[in-house]
Amino acid sequence: MPSPAEKPIANPDTNPIEPLHELSGKTAMIVGASRGIGRGIALAFAGAGARVIAVSRSSTEFAEAGANTGEIRQEIADAGDAGLPALLLDRHDPDVVVLVAGAIPPMLPLQQQSWEAFSANWQADVRIAFHWLREILLKPLRPGSRVVVFSSGAALGGSPLSGGYAGAKAMQRFLAAYAQNEAVRGGLDITFTAVLPRFSPQTGVGKVAVQAYAARAGQSVEAFLQSFVQSSGPLLSPQIAGAALLQLATLDAADFAPAYLLTGAGLQKLPN
Numbered sequence: 001m002p003s004p005a006e007k008p009i010a011n012p013d014t015n016p017i018e019p020l021h022e023l024s025g026k027t028a029m030i031v032g033a034s035r036g037i038g039r040g041i042a043l044a045f046a047g048a049g050a051r052v053i054a055v056s057r058s059s060t061e062f063a064e065a066g067a068n069t070g071e072i073r074q075e076i077a078d079a080g081d082a083g084l085p086a087l088l089l090d091r092h093d094p095d096v097v098v099l100v101a102g103a104i105p106p107m108l109p110l111q112q113q114s115w116e117a118f119s120a121n122w123q124a125d126v127r128i129a130f131h132w133l134r135e136i137l138l139k140p141l142r143p144g145s146r147v148v149v150f151s152s153g154a155a156l157g158g159s160p161l162s163g164g165y166a167g168a169k170a171m172q173r174f175l176a177a178y179a180q181n182e183a184v185r186g187g188l189d190i191t192f193t194a195v196l197p198r199f200s201p202q203t204g205v206g207k208v209a210v211q212a213y214a215a216r217a218g219q220s221v222e223a224f225l226q227s228f229v230q231s232s233g234p235l236l237s238p239q240i241a242g243a244a245l246l247q248l249a250t251l252d253a254a255d256f257a258p259a260y261l262l263t264g265a266g267l268q269k270l271p272n
């Protein structure tokens with residue numbers, strides 16, 4: 001795994017982000033917001049005063065969003081539908097788009113995968129990134145807007161128990177870079193970046209991965225996570241992801257890196 005280029009820029013445990021309402025008047029569209037990391041991001045943006053459009057196939061309660069926050073409006077739809085990005089981008093004209101949605105990969109060794117299981121994240125995660133990034137460029141999104149694509153730390157070193165997952169997440173990182181290149185070529189002032197999270201064991205994708213790798217190591221989930229923390233530092237949570245994404249949303253475009261590793265210690269720029 002390449003070593004991180006820079007020190008973390010967000011750690012809400014040591015440097016909590018106050019509810020500054022610095023995103024008042026801004027619209028953030030979080031694609032994949034009904035649970036897990038995306039839900040944490042939707043709550044963080046609402047806490048910063050943004051109007052949040054939460055996209056997912058199933059609805060949820062956002063009861064934790066206090067009274068003193070921005071509005072969270074749900075759009076219930078399949079983000080992989082080719083026509084959805086044009087519809088929702090026209091309807092809401094967002095300043096920030098975060099593409100978090102993805103499938104939970106079938107966790108099996110290679111020889112036990114079917115092609116359908118192996119390609120699940122290509123049919124979901126890559127498909128979603130392709131349709132949304134394409135439409136963001138074609139529309140185009142307004143100048144100054146920010147787009148974040150959720151890839152995975154697995155894209156750096158592989159994930160042998162999750163079939164085509166690591167390759168699909170690497171493709172998402174490439175897609176963010178391709179979109180940035182097209183935006184520059186077209187004179188569009190839109191910033192694209194990829195975020196590569198490490199294990200977030202409380203959420204859908206992280207939970208099954210931790211269970212599978214703990215079983216393969218012959219360890220309990222608790223022992224596996226303990227040794228992960230000892231070797232790699234604090235675990236990621238939806239709250240930490242939300243705080244990190246807020247930091248990206250308010251960063252100067254000139255300071256953006258093409259990709260970031262995201263751990264429990266916050267964001268770290270990755271080398272190109």
Ligand SMILES: NC(=O)c1ccc[n+]([C@@H]2O[C@H](COP(=O)([O-])OP(=O)(O)OC[C@H]3O[C@@H](n4cnc5c(N)ncnc54)[C@H](OP(=O)(O)O)[C@@H]3O)[C@@H](O)[C@H]2O)c1
Nearest residue numbers: 032034035036037057058079101102199200203204205206
């Ligand atoms: N958790 C980790 O450890 C980890 C590590 C590295 C990378 N990641 C990446 O981070 C992202 C979030 O992971 P997570 O663990 O938070 O996942 P999760 O708990 O399973 O949540 C996934 C979210 O995406 C939505 N979604 C999935 N397919 C969708 C579709 N076709 N259309 C609309 N919404 C859809 C789900 O809502 P509905 O089912 O209601 O549609 C849900 O809100 C994923 O891209 C994952 O690959 C996670």
